[in-house]
Amino acid sequence: MGKNGKKCCSLQGAQQAILTKIQKLPAEIVLLKEAQQRIVFKDVVAVAPQPSFDESTRDGYVVALHLGFDEKTNRFEIVDEIPAGKPYLKTLASGTACKIMTGGCVPKGGARVVPYENCVERNGEVIVPENLLQSTETFIRKVGSGIAQGEWLVSAEVLIQAGHLALLSSCGMHSVAVTTRPLVGYVCTGSELTAEPEELGGGRKFSSNSFLLEGLLSSVGACPLNFGIMEDSQQELLNLFSKVSIDGLDVMITTGGMGPGKYDLVERAFVEAGGKVIFNAIAMRPGKSILFGILGHTLFFGLPGPPNAVRTLLNVLVGPALLAMQGVRGALPKKVQAHLQHQVKIKRNDVLRLKDGVLTIEEGRCFVRFAGRLEVGNCFILLSSGQAHYCEGELVEVYLTVDLSARL
Amino acid sequence: MGKNGKKCCSLQGAQQAILTKIQKLPAEIVLLKEAQQRIVFKDVVAVAPQPSFDESTRDGYVVALHLGFDEKTNRFEIVDEIPAGKPYLKTLASGTACKIMTGGCVPKGGARVVPYENCVERNGEVIVPENLLQSTETFIRKVGSGIAQGEWLVSAEVLIQAGHLALLSSCGMHSVAVTTRPLVGYVCTGSELTAEPEELGGGRKFSSNSFLLEGLLSSVGACPLNFGIMEDSQQELLNLFSKVSIDGLDVMITTGGMGPGKYDLVERAFVEAGGKVIFNAIAMRPGKSILFGILGHTLFFGLPGPPNAVRTLLNVLVGPALLAMQGVRGALPKKVQAHLQHQVKIKRNDVLRLKDGVLTIEEGRCFVRFAGRLEVGNCFILLSSGQAHYCEGELVEVYLTVDLSARL
Secondary structure, three states, X not given: OOHHHOOEEOHHHHHHHHHHOOOOOOEEEXXXXXXXXXXXXXXXXXXXXXXXXXXXXXXXEEEOOOOOOOOOOOEEEEEEEEOOOOOOOOEOOOOEEEEEOXXXXXXXXXXXXXXXXXXXXXXXXXXXXXXXXXXXXXXXXOOOOOEOOOOEEEOOOOEOOHHHHHHHHHOOOXXXXXXXXOEEEEEEEOOOEEOOHHHOEOOEEEOHHHHHHHHHHHHOOOEEEEEEEEOOOHHHHHHHHHXXXXXXXXXXXXXXXXXXXXXXXXXXXXXXXXXXXXXXXXXXXXOOOOEEEEEOOEEEEEEOOOHHHHHHHHHHHHHHHHHHHOOOOOOOOOEEEEEEOOOEEOOOOOOEEEEEEEEEEEXXXXXXXXOOOOOOOOEEEEEOOOOOXXXXXXXXXXXXXXXXXXXX | OOHHHOOEXXXXXXXXXXXXXXXXXXXXXXXXXXXXXXXXXOOEEXXXXXXXXXXXOOOEEEXXXXXXXXXXXXXXXXXXXXXXXXXXXXXXXXOEEEEEOOOOEOOEOOOEEEEHHHOEEEOOXXXXXXXXXXXXXXXEEOOOXXXXXXXXEEOXXXXXXXXXXXXXXXOOOOEXXXXXXXXXXXXXXXXXXXXXXXXXXXXXXXXXXXXXXXXXHHHOOOEEEEEEEEOOOHHHHHXXXXXXXXXXXXXXXXXXXXXXXXXXXXXXXXXXXXXXXXXXXXXXXXXXOOEEEEEOOEEEEEEOOOHXXXXXXXXXXXXXXXXXXXXXXXXXXXXXXXXXXXXXXXOOOOOEEEEEEEEEEEOOEEEEEEOOOOOOOOEEEEEOOOOOEEOOOOEEEEEEOHHHHOOO
């Protein structure tokens, strides 16, 4: 406990403190077509082999070789036609052939498929060049040759992308167990805020944080639930916090009401509602003023008001917490190193600073620069406390934004 | 025109041929909360300055300095209270002060805000330490000091992320002009395909390509329209293609029916429906068999059947085309260089090969390796025709997947 009743953490300490409070959410079964961007709940194995039958890879003739050699070794009597999409249960007798389509079921006895364009069909027989009967390419994909039944397909904790859906469906799956999406309520506090364009002017402004929250929460797989805008009123906050557990939220987020002089507003209402404070400050800029605690079964994040701080904290603390709830492996933001494209001088270097940055790749090297004033970056550059100067070209640590880090 | 009536392109030639046929779609106005992942139609400038009024950055007292110096220079009569969110039209007289909240409107005459915690209030007066009256920090954000009215905010052709929404809303915008989403119809051909789990087995299999298409089309901002699964029937294809223009699709995609022996199925139906072939082969593996053409006002992509080829072509050709239709700057997949983590030997190096790869960043350097057999990569490694061997550590060119390249 520091001065002013502050429980202050390092960023790393805060990340760890949050992770220890997180329990993985339960599973739900969803159709594959609704599973994109969801998190796999447990390892998935193939319920069926792929292909699930011996499959022709060409339009042509499937042949059953002659027993022994004679002058007709390369001629086969055409006895049937096998369309794709139909089972074929008969056995192909030696010396006979069937027409077959790409994707068609190779019958028992069928040794190889010979593509149409390499054969001559005449008088109910197909004539195959002898050398093709020796070829190592049979134009048959054997059952399970792509993926064996029971083979491991996708690990638990993976973010499902289109490629995974194709893989799962190719093994006969039409649904998958994913982790439930965390239900996240949020409210933006500030008597000056409005959501109505006609109320703008006269001291009112839009709550830009609600757009940040809505967008970033969705991008990490959470279900955002907007409780709207609230005046700076301890009683209203208390009313809201008191029903958080009732509403069954996994996470509750507030923005604003955390600056000096206002601080007690959120914290007092939170504590009065029965909340337990885990920490209420981080040695970091922006984002110094943040409250993390627990209210019933609900994790609580009290974020400061400035959008820059909100965006940073959503990326390095809240977003990772929501990914961890869904069981994502390595939920913490991905830390990489990149070369600074310009020198950096820091005046206030008493605590860790996170600067909005733009990461690029050039000739196999990774570079980073400060984002422009109105530019939206793709990473956060970590500038350590105590270091006042960084040279151009120096390697610095960089957190990727949550949406990027999920893929790289 | 090559042998077998093939109009064959290089990958680069194909990309250029497609881009020359693309016209940017028109604009539509959407609410900010629906604008995430959409493309800005034209440059956006601030309709209001930010902040839109002189704003206090602290809870405290806004003071109007005394005229001249006297013994009461640091005492101010408290005449009113200014809550946040209310206009304040009166002028503050010299030597007086108002209580003010963070975000409150600084009145005319107000020279600076002094935070509560630095003042003493007594007998209707606030007493301010003299040194604070000299400080360069006024705790007032002047109107337009963040963003000036008319200042450029976001360029046309930018992919809108949560940070942009916050920026636009902070300047008083509640909607934005974005490019219309391309309407993309797709159909997976193949008599062996089914969408119904109960039909599996007996020579039938799921159409994994429909999952690839649905997922990847959505991730580049298109509206996918699933025409379902179709038998290998020229008449059915012809019926479908004939109504493409009627349906007002921007793009039509087929998968399957492009292999040797089957090829004419899609192309003949396409041509019979009045389609014009631009090219029907690319010197590349996978993805060699692809038809690109125009049918009325609809761009047409005939993709091959194997999912690996479909995924590659969606990333390097179709996805970029859809981004270009929405006006994205640099719609072609982002090409970067990375160091190979293992040596590579290529047997069939007669044409360009694209291999599914995994890109990582380590100590400021970019590395890439082949994706595992069932792993979904985040890039495609370009292996040139004619080069049979690559050393470990060698720099190779890499296309980022469309979803990654939109951000890096």
